[in-house]
Amino acid sequence: MTSKASGIFAINQVSLENELITAQVSIDPSHEVFMGHFPGQPILPGVVITNLIKTLVERTLSKKIRMKSASQIKFIEMVDPRKCSALEIKISVDQAESGEIKASASSEMENGKVHFKMKCVFTETGNA
Secondary structure, eight states: OOEEETTTEEEEEEEEETTEEEEEEEEOTTOTHHHHSSTTSOOOOHHHHHHHHHHHHHHHHTEEEEEEEEEEEEEOSOOOTTTOOEEEEEEEEEEOTTSEEEEEEEEEETTSOEEEEEEEEEEEEEEO
16 A cells, blocks of 8 residues: 655655554655755655654554654664655554653665654644
8 A cells, every 4th residue: 555645755665563553664765845955965854754753653553643752763874765765664663551652763775774762742633
């Protein structure tokens, strides 16, 4: 199953097992965001990857959420869409009865390098 997320990603595969979301996503290197970020040297914007994490949690858990806080966001490697066309995303989720969802996420490039790590808390805003 492939679905679009923000137009810049195609979600090719997603699964949830033992509170771990695993997703395979493709990057569209022709997306217009790369013309401005940055001309001649495209780099995947950080806000796009953090929004992808939110989207994957929402879709997988079938909940409408917003980010309440982020205690850690690390961009370890830059993602050049001309050199890296796919990412593997892993998100461990811990759902509380209060509606809060603690998430710890990482993203790995095709070459095996982790390029992004994030720890955050989402809060439910309704059903998706």
